[in-house]
Amino acid sequence: MGNTTTDPREPLLRIDDLEISFGSASVVRGVDLSLNEGEILALVGESGSGKSMIGRSILGLLPTPGRVSRGRIRFAGHEITAPSSPEELRLLRGRSIGLIFQEPLSSLNPTMRIGEQMFEAMRLHTDLSEAQIRDRAIEMLRQVRLDRPETLLNRYPHEFSGGMRQRIMIASVMMLKPRLLIADEPTTALDAVVQREVLDIMEDVARASGTAVILISHDLAVVARYADRIAVMEKGDLVETGATRTVLARPAHDYTRRLLAAAQLGTPSPVSGRPGAALLKVDNLSVDFAEKTFLGLFGKRVHHAVRDVSLTVAPGEFVGLVGESGSGKSTIGRAVCNLTPKAGGTVSFDGRDLDTCGAGEEQRLRRRIRVVFQDPFSSLNPRMRIGRIVREGLRHEPGLSAAERQKAAEDMLEAVGLSRDMAGRFPHALSGGQRQRVAIARALIAKPDLIIADEPVSALDVTIQAQILALLKRLQAEYGFACLFISHDLHIVEQLCARLYVLHKGRLVEEAPTPAIFAAPRHPYTRRLMSASPRLEQGDDGLQLAETELPEIGGAEADYYDATRPEDPYRLIDTGQGHHVALRSEERRAG
Amino acid sequence: MILFVLRRILMSVPTLIIVAVIIFCLVRALPGDAALMMLGGNIDDESTLEMMRHQLGLDQPLPVQFMAWLREIFSGNLGISVRTGQPVGELILDRFSVTATVVLLAMASALAVSIPAGLFAAHRHNTRADYAIVVATILKLSMPSFWVGLMLLVLFGAILGWLPTVGYVSVSQDFGLGVTYLILPVTSLALSEIAVMTRMMRAGSLEVMNRDYVTHARAKGLPERQVLWRHVFPNAFAPTLTMVGIALAGLLAGAAVTETVFTLPGLGKLLVDSIYGRDYPVLQGALLFIAAVYVVTNLLIDIAYSFFDPKVRLS
Numbered sequence: 042m043g044n045t046t047t048d049p050r051e052p053l054l055r056i057d058d059l060e061i062s063f064g065s066a067s068v069v070r071g072v073d074l075s076l077n078e079g080e081i082l083a084l085v086g087e088s089g090s091g092k093s094m095i096g097r098s099i100l101g102l103l104p105t106p107g108r109v110s111r112g113r114i115r116f117a118g119h120e121i122t123a124p125s126s127p128e129e130l131r132l133l134r135g136r137s138i139g140l141i142f143q144e145p146l147s148s149l150n151p152t153m154r155i156g157e158q159m160f161e162a163m164r165l166h167t168d169l170s171e172a173q174i175r176d177r178a179i180e181m182l183r184q185v186r187l188d189r190p191e192t193l194l195n196r197y198p199h200e201f202s203g204g205m206r207q208r209i210m211i212a213s214v215m216m217l218k219p220r221l222l223i224a225d226e227p228t229t230a231l232d233a234v235v236q237r238e239v240l241d242i243m244e245d246v247a248r249a250s251g252t253a254v255i256l257i258s259h260d261l262a263v264v265a266r267y268a269d270r271i272a273v274m275e276k277g278d279l280v281e282t283g284a285t286r287t288v289l290a291r292p293a294h295d296y297t298r299r300l301l302a303a304a305q306l307g308t309p310s311p312v313s314g315r316p317g318a319a320l321l322k323v324d325n326l327s328v329d330f331a332e333k334t335f336l337g338l339f340g341k342r343v344h345h346a347v348r349d350v351s352l353t354v355a356p357g358e359f360v361g362l363v364g365e366s367g368s369g370k371s372t373i374g375r376a377v378c379n380l381t382p383k384a385g386g387t388v389s390f391d392g393r394d395l396d397t398c399g400a401g402e403e404q405r406l407r408r409r410i411r412v413v414f415q416d417p418f419s420s421l422n423p424r425m426r427i428g429r430i431v432r433e434g435l436r437h438e439p440g441l442s443a444a445e446r447q448k449a450a451e452d453m454l455e456a457v458g459l460s461r462d463m464a465g466r467f468p469h470a471l472s473g474g475q476r477q478r479v480a481i482a483r484a485l486i487a488k489p490d491l492i493i494a495d496e497p498v499s500a501l502d503v504t505i506q507a508q509i510l511a512l513l514k515r516l517q518a519e520y521g522f523a524c525l526f527i528s529h530d531l532h533i534v535e536q537l538c539a540r541l542y543v544l545h546k547g548r549l550v551e552e553a554p555t556p557a558i559f560a561a562p563r564h565p566y567t568r569r570l571m572s573a574s575p576r577l578e579q580g581d582d583g584l585q586l587a588e589t590e591l592p593e594i595g596g597a598e599a600d601y602y603d604a605t606r607p608e609d610p611y612r613l614i615d616t617g618q619g620h621h622v623a624l625r626s627e628e629r630r631a632g
Numbered sequence: 633m634i635l636f637v638l639r640r641i642l643m644s645v646p647t648l649i650i651v652a653v654i655i656f657c658l659v660r661a662l663p664g665d666a667a668l669m670m671l672g673g674n675i676d677d678e679s680t681l682e683m684m685r686h687q688l689g690l691d692q693p694l695p696v697q698f699m700a701w702l703r704e705i706f707s708g709n710l711g712i713s714v715r716t717g718q719p720v721g722e723l724i725l726d727r728f729s730v731t732a733t734v735v736l737l738a739m740a741s742a743l744a745v746s747i748p749a750g751l752f753a754a755h756r757h758n759t760r761a762d763y764a765i766v767v768a769t770i771l772k773l774s775m776p777s778f779w780v781g782l783m784l785l786v787l788f789g790a791i792l793g794w795l796p797t798v799g800y801v802s803v804s805q806d807f808g809l810g811v812t813y814l815i816l817p818v819t820s821l822a823l824s825e826i827a828v829m830t831r832m833m834r835a836g837s838l839e840v841m842n843r844d845y846v847t848h849a850r851a852k853g854l855p856e857r858q859v860l861w862r863h864v865f866p867n868a869f870a871p872t873l874t875m876v877g878i879a880l881a882g883l884l885a886g887a888a889v890t891e892t893v894f895t896l897p898g899l900g901k902l903l904v905d906s907i908y909g910r911d912y913p914v915l916q917g918a919l920l921f922i923a924a925v926y927v928v929t930n931l932l933i934d935i936a937y938s939f940f941d942p943k944v945r946l947s
C-alpha cells in the first residue's frame with residue numbers, strides 16, 4: 042500500500058523554501074524542513090507563528106484564501122504542491138498522512154456515531170470487509186487504552202470527555218497506519234494528567250507502526266519529551282532546527298532562548314498573606330448536581346461535585362486550588378461567588394457568614410470579591426468596547442462622574458500593561474494575552490479584597506502565561522488583594538501561591554504550604570499531578586528535561602484515601618506544619 | 633420515544649382547551665348575528681329570529697353554550713355548518729386534504745431544491761455560482777408571493793394556455809387532470825419557501841464548513857461529496873429544520889393567499905368564508921383544528937430534531 046520512495050536517501054517528507062500567503066501577506070516564509078521515516082519532529086512556536094499552516098499545507102488543506110505561494114513539498118515521491126490531480130492528494134490523505142487537531146471537542150462530528158466515523162475512512166482506503174474493519178477499530182480503541190471498546194462504537198462524541206475523544210481521534214487516524222502523522226496541538230485543551238496520558242499513547246502507537254510524527258505545539262517542555270528533533274518557528278520564519286537535546290542545551294537563536302526561559306517559569310515567589318483572621322473561610326462545602334434519569338420517572342442520580350471541602354484564604358494571600366478537570370475546583374470558586382447553589386457548608390467573608398448576614402450586607406461583601414475566568418475569548422462581551430467592559434466593574438460605586446470612571450478605567454488599563462487608547466477598541470481586536478489583561482483590569486478596578494482566578498492562564502501561550510503571572514504578582518504588591526488561584530497545572534500555582542489545596546473528584550486529598558508539598562508530596566494523586574507536567578531544568582550540560590524525582594514516602598499507597606472509591610472512610614490528618622493529607626483508615630497514620 | 637410522544641400528546645390537551653376558550657370568546661365577539669345572517673339578512677319578524685336563535689342554541693348563556701360545544705367535541709362531533717348543513721368535521725377534512733396536498737408537495741419540492749442549492753452555494757462560497765444563488769434568492773424574496781402567483785397564472789394559464797387557471801380537481805378523482813391543477817399553486821408556494829430555505833441552508837453550511845471535523849473529514853481523504861452530505865449537511869440542517877417547522881404549520885393552517893389567488897377550495901378559504909357567513913360551528917371547528925395542526929407539526933419537528941442532533945434527548 043502506498044508508494045515507496047525511489048531513492049532510499051530521500052527523506053519521507055521534504056519541504057523546500059516554503060512560503061504560504063493569505064492574499065498579499067505571507068504567514069510562512071522560506072521554510073526548509075525534512076523528516077525521515079519514523080522520526081518525531083516537534084514544530085514549536087507561539088500562536089500566529091505559522092506552525093499550523095505548515096501542517097495544513099502538507100495535506101493540501103490550507104484554509105481559504107491561504108495558498109502556497111513559493112517552494113515545494115515532497116512526500117514519499119508525491120509533489121504535494123504540484124499534484125498531478127486533486128485525486129492524488131485526496132488518496133494520500135488519511136491513508137498516508139493523518140491529521141489530529143487541537144480541539145477534541147470539535148474535531149469529531151457530533152451527529153455521527155464514533156464507530157461510523159472510524160469506519161468511513163477504512164472503507165474508502167482499504168478492501169477489508171465490514172467485520173474486519175470493525176475488528177480493527179476495536180483493536181485500535183484497545184491500543185489507545187479505552188476500556189470495553191466494543192461498547193463505544195455505537196456512542197456519540199458528546200458522551201465522552203475531552204481526553205477520551207482525543208484518544209478516539211488518535212485511534213481513528215492511526216487505524217490506517219499512515220506513514221506521517223500531523224498532530225496539531227493535540228493536547229493543548231486537556232489538563233496536565235490527561236495530556237501526559239494522551240501523548241504517551243500517541244507516541245506508543247506511532248512508534249509501533251513506524252509512523253513519522255510532526256508534533257505541533259506552543260509548549261516546548263511538553264513536546265521535548267517525545268521529539269527526536271525540534272524546529273522553532275517565530276512569526277513565519279523557521280529560526281532553529283536541531284536534535285532535541287542540542288536545542289535544549291545550547292539554543293542558538295535568541296527566540297528559542299526566550300521560549301525556553303518561559304518554559305522554566307523562573308523561581309517561585311509565593312505571595313504570603315498578612316497574619317490575622319482569614320479573609321475567606323469555607324467550611325464543609327458540598328455541591329451536588331442532580332441528573333434526572335429516564336424521563337425523571339425513576340428519581341434523580343445525584344453527582345457530588347464537591348464534598349465537605351474546607352479552606353481558608355488570608356488577607357493578601359495567594360492560595361492555589363489544584364486538580365484535574367472534573368475535580369470540582371472550579372465549582373468551589375463558583376459556589377463561593379454564589380454562581381452555583383451549595384448543598385451544604387458555609388462561606389464566610391471577612392468574618393461574616395454570607396448566608397446569614399442579610400441581603401444588604403451580603404451584597405456589600407460580595408462586591409469585594411471579583412472573578413477572572415479562564416477563557417478570555419468568551420468572558421468579554423464582543424459588542425462592548427474595552428473601556429466600557431472595564432468601567433462596568435465600577436457600577437456599584439455611586440458618586441463617580443462619567444469622566445472619573447473613564448479615567449479610572451484608562452488608569453487600570455495602563456496598570457495591567459495596556460495602552461490607554463485600547464479603551465476604544467473591541468475585544469476581537471485584541472490577542473488572548475491582551476484580553477486576559479482586560480479581564481484582570483475589570484476585576485481589579487473596584488479594588489477588591491479577593492480575586493477568584495479560574496484557570497487564568499490555561500488558554501494562553503507559555504510565553505504569555507509567564508507575563509500574566511508576573512503581572513498578577515506586581516499588581517498584588519501594588520493593591521494587596523488576596524487570590525484563590527484555580528488551576529490544573531501545579532507548576533503554575535507554584536509560582537505565586539503560598540499554600541495549595543489538591544482536589545480529586547470533589548474531595549480534598551492534600552493541603553500544605555507550597556514548598557512543603559513540592560519537597561514532599563504525600564498523596565499518590567498529588568504525586569501523579571506533579572509528574573504529569575514536565576518542566577525544563579538547568580542541568581550540568583545546559584537545559585534538560587526534568588523528570589521529577591519524587592522522594593519515597595512512608596506508608597503504603599493503600600492507606601491513602603482514594604477518591605475513585607467514594608464510599609471509603611475519609612479523614613484529613615495533620616502531619617505537622619500545616620501539611621494535611623487524606624487517609625482512608627481512621628486508625629493508621631502514614632508518616 | 634413512544635413515552636415521549638404520549639407525554640407530548642397528553643400535554644397538548646390543556647393547550648387545546650385553552651385555545652378552545654379563546655376561539656369561543658373571539659368568535660362570539662364578532663359583530664353580527666348568525667341567526668339574522670341565516671335568514672337572509674333582512675327580516676323584521678322578531679319571533680322567527682327568536683326561533684332561529686333557539687334552534688342554534690344562541691339564546692343560552694355563553695358558558696352553557698361553551699360547555700355544550702366542548703361536550704360535543706369530546707364526543708367527536710364538531711357540529712353542523714349553519715350555512716350548508718354539512719357536518720363540520722367532514723367539511724374541514726375535505727378542505728384540509730386540498731391544502732395539505734398543495735402544502736406538502738410544495739414543501740417537499742422546496743426541500744429537494746434548497747438543501748442541495750444551499751450546500752452547493754456554501755461549498756462554492758464567494759464564487760460566481762454562490763453569488764448567482766444568493767442574487768436569485770434575494771430577487772424572489774423581494775417579490776410578493778401573490779404577485780408571483782398571478783404572474784404564473786398569466787404566463788402559463790392565460791398566455792400559453794398550458795395549465796388551468798380556475799378551480800380544482802382532486803387527484804383522487806382524475807389523476808392526470810388533478811395534477812395540472814396542482815402545478816401552479818405548488819410551484820408558487822415552493823418558490824417562496826425555496827428562497828428562504830436556501831438562504832438558511834447556505835448560512836448553516838457556511839458555519840459548519842469551518843469546523844474542525846469537516847477539515848478532518850477531508851483529511852481522512854473522503855471525497856468532497858461525502859464530506860458535504862455526511863459531515864456538513866446533518867450539522868447544518870437544524871436551523872433550516874426550525875424554519876421548515878414554522879412554515880409548515882403556518883401553511884397547513886391555511887395558505888389563504890395562495891388559495892385565493894388560485895381559487896383552491898382549501899382550509900384557508902373555508903375559514904374566510906365562514907367568517908363572512910358567521911358560520912360559528914365551522915369557524916370554531918376550523919380554528920380548533922388549526923391549533924391541533926400546530927401541535928402535531930411541532931411534535932413531528934421535535935422528533936425530527938432528535939435524528940439530526942443526538943444531543944437532543946426526547947424527554
